[in-house]
Amino acid sequence: MKANSPWVFLPLVGFVLLAVLLGSGLGRDPQELPSALVGKPVPTFSLPSLMTDETLTQDSLKGRWQLLNVWATWCPTCYVEHPFLLELAARGVAIAGLNYKDDSAPARQYLAEQGNPFTHVIVDADGQLGLDLGVYGAPETFLINPDGEIVLRHAGDLNARVWQEKFAPLLEQGSQEGGA
Known part of the structure; x- marks a missing residue:
């Protein structure tokens, strides 16, 4: 191969393309997972309630601003997040729970021991609703408007910083628009 052949530059071009591809991901927040459902x-779903004998549907998530929190007893980060969910519930924030790929008996025991911040808890034993929502794992939290539409998705634990930066501004805006 001659020194002035265009093939000499192929490794350099490949390296530059790889560097650009990898570099583009460095500035991204790993908690920011895009959601096609926003x-x-x-x-649509029809699943049992963890705490009652009723069947819950997507209509259970209509009528008010609320959070849909994906959690499970097998999720260590959910234990970290739980006290903040209790705090939000005490402030009057409506939170529906989605018990994701979990066993119901330990989930009920967990809520009895740790406190229950949820207005109702949807049992998603096989994970199909989570799959339909695009859930990567627990915990994840969705902000749902009164029309039952997803406004925001957050992967990872919900804490005071995330609440102030992401959720509170959207809730404030929604209440100013008359949708609270």
Whole structure:
């Protein structure tokens, strides 16, 4: 191969393309997972309640601003997040729980021992609703508007910083628009 052949530059071009591809991901927040469902209704479902004998549907997530928190007893980060959920519930924030790929008996025991911040808890034993929502794992939290549409998705634990930066401004805006 001659020194002035265009093939000499192929490794350099490949390296530059790889560097650009990898570099573009460095500035991204790993908690920011895109959701194709933002602005769309919660997917259709009909699943049992963890705490009552009723069947819950997507209509259970309509009528008010609320959070849909994906959690499980097998999730260590959910234990870290739980006290903040209790604090939000004490402040009057409506939170629906989605018990994701979990066993119901330990989940009920967990809520009895740790406190229950949820207005109702949807049992998603096989994970199908989580799959429909695009859940990567627990915990994840969705902000749902009164029309039952997903406004925001946050992967990872919900804490005071995340609440102030992401959720509170959207709730304030929604209440100013008359949708609270």
